[in-house]
Amino acid sequence: xxxxxxxxxxxxxxxxxxxxxxxxxxxxxxxxxxxxxxxxxxxxxxxxxxxxxxxxxxxxxxxxxxxxxxxxxxxxxxxxxxxxxxxxxxxxxxxxxxxxxxxxxxxxxxxxxxxxxxxxxxxxxxxxxxxxxxxxxxxxxxxxxxxxxxxxxxxxxxxxxxxxxxxxxxxxxxxxxxxxxxxxxxxxxxxxxxxxxxxxxxxxxxxxxxxxxxxxxxxxxxxxxxxxxxxxxxxxxxxxxxxxxxxxxxxxxxxxxxxxxxxxxxxxxx
Amino acid sequence: xxxxxxxxxxxxxxxxxxxxxxxxxxxxxxxxxxxxxxxxxxxxxxxxxxxxxxxxxxxxxxxxxxxxxxxxxxxxxxxxxxxxxxxxxxxxxxxxxxxxxxxxxxxxxxxxxxxxxxxxxxxxxxxxxxxxxxxxxxxxxxxxxxxxxxxxxxxxxxxxxxxxxxxxxxxxxxxxxxxxxxxxxxxxxxxxxxxxxxxxxxxxxxxxxxxxxxxxxxxxxxxxxxxxxxxxxxxxxxxxxxxxxxxxxxxxxxxxxxxxxxxxxxxxxxxxxxxxxxxxxxxxxxxxxxxxxxxxxxxxxxxxxxxxxxxxxxxxxxxxxxxxxxxxxxxxxxxxxxxxxxxxxxxxxxxxxxxxxxxxxxxxxxxxxxxxxxxxxxxxxxxxxxxxxxxxxxxxxxxxxxxxxxxxxxxxxxxxxxxxxxxxxxxxxxxxxxx
Numbered sequence: 186x187x188x189x190x191x192x193x194x195x196x197x198x199x200x201x202x203x204x205x206x207x208x209x210x211x212x213x214x215x216x217x218x219x220x221x222x223x224x225x226x227x228x229x230x231x232x233x234x235x236x237x238x239x240x241x242x243x244x245x246x247x248x249x250x251x252x253x254x255x256x257x258x259x260x261x262x263x264x265x266x267x268x269x270x271x272x273x274x275x276x277x278x279x280x281x282x283x284x285x286x287x288x289x290x291x292x293x294x295x296x297x298x299x300x301x302x303x304x305x306x307x308x309x310x311x312x313x314x315x316x317x318x319x320x321x322x323x324x325x326x327x328x329x330x331x332x333x334x335x336x337x338x339x340x341x342x343x344x345x346x347x348x349x350x351x352x353x354x355x356x357x358x359x360x361x362x363x364x365x366x367x368x369x370x371x372x373x374x375x376x377x378x379x380x381x382x383x384x385x386x387x388x389x390x391x392x393x394x395x396x397x398x399x400x401x402x403x404x405x406x407x408x409x410x411x412x413x414x415x416x417x418x419x420x421x422x423x424x425x426x427x428x429x430x431x432x433x434x435x436x437x438x439x440x441x442x443x444x445x446x447x448x449x450x451x452x453x454x455x
Numbered sequence: 456x457x458x459x460x461x462x463x464x465x466x467x468x469x470x471x472x473x474x475x476x477x478x479x480x481x482x483x484x485x486x487x488x489x490x491x492x493x494x495x496x497x498x499x500x501x502x503x504x505x506x507x508x509x510x511x512x513x514x515x516x517x518x519x520x521x522x523x524x525x526x527x528x529x530x531x532x533x534x535x536x537x538x539x540x541x542x543x544x545x546x547x548x549x550x551x552x553x554x555x556x557x558x559x560x561x562x563x564x565x566x567x568x569x570x571x572x573x574x575x576x577x578x579x580x581x582x583x584x585x586x587x588x589x590x591x592x593x594x595x596x597x598x599x600x601x602x603x604x605x606x607x608x609x610x611x612x613x614x615x616x617x618x619x620x621x622x623x624x625x626x627x628x629x630x631x632x633x634x635x636x637x638x639x640x641x642x643x644x645x646x647x648x649x650x651x652x653x654x655x656x657x658x659x660x661x662x663x664x665x666x667x668x669x670x671x672x673x674x675x676x677x678x679x680x681x682x683x684x685x686x687x688x689x690x691x692x693x694x695x696x697x698x699x700x701x702x703x704x705x706x707x708x709x710x711x712x713x714x715x716x717x718x719x720x721x722x723x724x725x726x727x728x729x730x731x732x733x734x735x736x737x738x739x740x741x742x743x744x745x746x747x748x749x750x751x752x753x754x755x756x757x758x759x760x761x762x763x764x765x766x767x768x769x770x771x772x773x774x775x776x777x778x779x780x781x782x783x784x785x786x787x788x789x790x791x792x793x794x795x796x797x798x799x800x801x802x803x804x805x806x807x808x809x810x811x812x813x814x815x816x817x818x819x820x821x822x823x824x825x826x827x828x829x830x831x832x833x834x835x836x837x838x839x840x841x842x843x844x845x846x847x848x849x850x851x852x853x854x855x856x857x858x859x860x861x862x863x864x865x866x867x868x869x870x871x872x873x874x875x876x877x878x879x880x881x882x883x884x885x886x887x888x889x890x
Contacts, residue, residue, distance in 0.1 A: 247841050287834045287835050289838065289856065291859060292856045357842065
C-alpha cells in the first residue's frame with residue numbers, strides 16, 4: 186500500500202513521459218526506441234549529430250503530419266499525447282519553437298498571437314482575452330526578447346532575419362506561457378548576441394512548474410541555457426544521459442565516438 | 456448575313472424592333488442600336504469552338520428563356536451603402552430608381568446622372584462617346600447591351616474637375632428569368648478625377664450583361680471598383696472598355712463573388728504616353744460556380760505601365776478562368792507591364808485555369824508574368840495549429856490572408872472593411888477581432 190502511494194506521487198510529478206518511442210518518416214525508421222522523463226521545472230537538453238532524429242522527436246511531440254509513430258507512447262500529464270491533434274496539444278500547454286519558423290504573408294503577428302491566445306482560452310472555457318490586458322502582456326513580453334513593436338504589425342515571420350524569426354518564437358512562447366516547451370535548434374543560425382537574447386528569454390520563463398526540452402547540435406547554447414539533464418541522441422536512440430557536464434564532454438570529443446559504434450553506423454548507412 | 460443559331464427569345468429581331476420602336480432617342484443612338492443588333496446577329500452566342508470562349512460553357516444560359524424585365528419595387532434596405540457620403544444612383548432591373556438614389560452637391564463642371572435622362576437633356580455630350588471605344592468588338596454580350604440598354608449611369612467630368620465624393624452605382628436585378636443591360640459611360644476630361652463604386656446584385660435567376668466604357672483624358676485619374684455579388688442563380692456577362700490618355704491613371708478593383716456563371720471581359724487601351732493602369736481582381740468561387748476574367752491590356756504608346764494582379768479562391772467543384780493578355784505595340788517603347796495570376800484551391804475538385812499571354816512587338820520594354828496555382832501551405836497550417844488554433848480556423852486565416860491582400864489597395868476605408876467582412880463571412884471567420 187505504502188509503496189503504491191510513493192509510486193503514484195512520483196508518477197504525478199512526471200510532466201512528459203516518452204516510452205519506447207519508434208517513429209518513421211516516409212517509411213524510414215528515424216526514432217528507434219526513445220525513453221525520456223521530464224518533470225516540472227526541469228530543463229533537458231537533447232544533443233546529437235545531424236540525422237540522429239532530434240527534429241523528428243520535436244515534430245512527433247508537436248504532432249506534425251508525416252511522422253508515423255509505430256511503437257511506444259508519449260504521455261503529457263498522464264494524457265496520451267499521440268491521440269491529440271496538434272492544436273489540442275498546444276491548448277494542453279505544449280509549445281514547439283520551430284527550427285524553421287514559417288512565413289505567413291498577410292497574417293499580422295499580433296493578430297496571429299491573439300488568435301492563438303484566444304484559442305487556448307476557449308479550450309480552457311475562458312472568455313476571450315481583454316484587449317488592454319493582452320496589449321500589456323504583449324508589451325511586457327516584447328521587452329523580454331528585445332523585439333521591436335513594428336514586428337507586431339508585420340506578417341508572421343515574413344522577411345524576418347534568422348535572428349528575428351527565432352526571437353519571434355521565444356516571444357510567442359513568452360506570450361502563450363506553455364507548461365512545456367520544446368526548442369528545436371533554436372540556436373541554429375544565430376550570432377552570439379542573438380543567442381544571448383534568446384537564451385535570456387528562455388531563462389526568464391524557467392519556473393518550477395515549467396519543463397523544457399532543448400534540442401541542439403552544439404554545446405554553445407547550453408552555456409546560456411544551463412540544463413539539468415543532457416541526453417545524447419544517436420541513430421534514433423538516447424545512447425547516453427548525464428548532467429550538464431556531459432555537454433562539455435561532447436564539446437571536447439565531438440560525436441565521433443558515437444559514429445564509431447559498430448552496427449549502428451552500418452544501419453545509418455543503409 | 457447568317458443568323459446565329461440560338462438566340463434568347465427576348466433578343467430576337469422582332470423583339471428588338473419592338474424594343475427600339477418604344478425608345479424615343481436621337482437618330483445617332485438608334486443607329487448604334489441597330490448596328491449593334493446586326494453585329495450580335497452575326498456573332499451569335501459564343502460557342503466553345505471559339506478560342507476566347509473555349510473554357511466558358513454557356514449551355515445553361517442557352518437553355519434559358521429570358522424575357523424583358525418587369526418593373527419592380529425593392530426596399531431601400533436591400534441595397535448596400537458605402538458608409539461614406541456618396542453620389543448614389545440606384546437601378547432596379549436596369550431602370551433608374553430615383554427614390555433610391557441621392558445626388559449630392561457637385562462641381563459645376565460635373566454631370567453625374569442616369570444615362571437615359573442625360574441622353575434626353577444633353578444628347579450632344581453622349582453621342583460622341585457612347586460605343587466609340589475600341590475593344591470588345593467581337594463580344595456578343597457587349598453588342599447585346601448596346602442594342603438593348605435601357606439605362607445606366609453617365610459621368611462626365613470636364614477638364615480639371617475633381618469629384619472627391621465617391622460615385623456609388625448600384626444595379627439590382629429582381630430575377631424572374633429576365634435580362635438586364637446596364638450601361639455605364641464615364642468620361643473624364645483632361646486632369647479630371649473620380650472614384651466610382653459599381654455594385655451588381657440581385658435575387659432569383661436573370662442575365663446581367665453590363666457594359667462599362669471609361670475614357671480618361673490626359674492626366675485624368677479614375678479609381679473604379681466593381682463588386683459582383685449576383686444571386687447564386689444569376690448569369691453575369693460583362694464588358695469593360697477603358698481608354699487612357701497621356702499620363703492618365705486608372706486603378707480598377709474587380710471583385711467577383713456571385714452568379715452561377717460570371718464572366719468579365721476587360722480591354723484597356725493605353726493610348727497616351729505614360730499612362731498607367733492597375734487591375735486588381737479577386738474571385739471567390741464555390742460549389743458549381745464558374746467565374747471567368749478575360750483581360751487585354753494594349754500598350755499603344757511609350758512609357759506606359761500596367762499591373763494586372765488577379766487572384767481566385769476556389770472551393771467545391773468551382774472553376775475559374777483567368778486569361779490575361781499584354782499587348783505591346785511596336786511604338787510603345789519603355790513599357791512596363793506586369794501580370795500575376797494566383798489561384799488557391801481549397802478542394803481537389805476545383806479547377807483554376809490561368810492563361811497568361813504576351814504579345815510584345817517593341818524591343819525596349821519590361822514585361823513579366825507569373826502564375827501560381829496551389830493548395831494551402833501545409834507548413835503554415837501546422838504552424839498555426841501548433842499554437843493552438845483549430846484546423847478549420849487556421850485554414851480560414853490563411854485563405855483570408857491570401858484574398859485580403861487584394862483589398863488592401865482599396866482607398867475607401869469603409870468599403871475595404873465591408874469587403875473584408877464579406878470575405879470573412881464567406882470563410883466563417885471573425886477577422887475583425889484582433890486587428
